[in-house]
Amino acid sequence: MKCWLNGVMLDAGEARIDPRGRGFLLGDGIFETLLAVDGGVRHLPRHMARLFAAAQLLGIAAPHSKDELAAAMAQLLQENSLLRGRAALRLTLTRGVGARGLAPPPNAAPSILLTAVALPPAPEQVRAIMSSYVRNEKSISSRIKSLNYLDNIMARREAAQCGAGEALMRSSMGGLACASAANLFVVAGGVLRTPPVSDGALPGIMRAIVLERAAALNIPSQEASIAQKEIDAASEAFLTSALIGVCPLVQIDATPVGNGAPGPVTQALRV
Helix, strand or coil: CEEEECCEEEEHHHCCCCCCEHHHHHCCEEEEEEEEECCEECCHHHHHHHHHHHHHHHCCCCCCCHHHHHHHHHHHHHHCCCCCCEEEEEEEEECCECCCCCCCCCCCCCEEEEEEEECCCCCCCEEEEEEEEEECCCCHHHCCCECCCHHHHHHHHHHHHCCCCEEEEEECCCCEEEECCEEEEEEECCEEEECCHHHCCCCCHHHHHHHHHHHHCCCCEEECCECHHHHHCCCEEEEEECCCEEEEEEEECCEECCCCCCCHHHHHHCC
């Protein structure tokens, strides 16, 4: 497998990350996960806008332009023979190397890594558990794709131990925030709802696209807090992410969502 590290295409086994790197030691960095289909990267401008906005928020200067990164992705897909079918691209940007301690060094040289792997078809539907791990909506990490992903990792581990594909995470206030690696939507009373960013929901790319598509289809929608009792009474629900698109959520713990099958709103919004 080939990877692209700081502007150089390498065999993955030859790539070297500095052991003093703050991304490795402290999780001081951000990432984007992108879907490529037949060599074309989906929603690339949106992903680049989110990445550069997060980098600016953290005070990390991206060492390559958006156009340079787009060209690197295209080259990486070709080098890995991923021009047919689905592939997952991962772009990781870290603050770089610094002296020991938490304070960000003023002159660190950021590091950037691109990887690409073949991706199986998206799941037709998913079952989830209600996780015991909480999404901290007051943390900056809830608003960006930070390398600090431990809460989400533990929630997904919890789901796997229960034989489920996903885990729904509550905010510290008790309402639903998101899944471990996806945004959450529910349909109740004919209205499509998704938790707001203020409740800990990541501003997902597919989340934004679904809200736009709902408006175009005249499907009533709102960003609003979702309590446990509301998802229990929902007629349908689904999860969204770059890699799964719109995926019907048919069961939470042992309880079916609605009639336990993909609903009409979900089907209309699948993109």
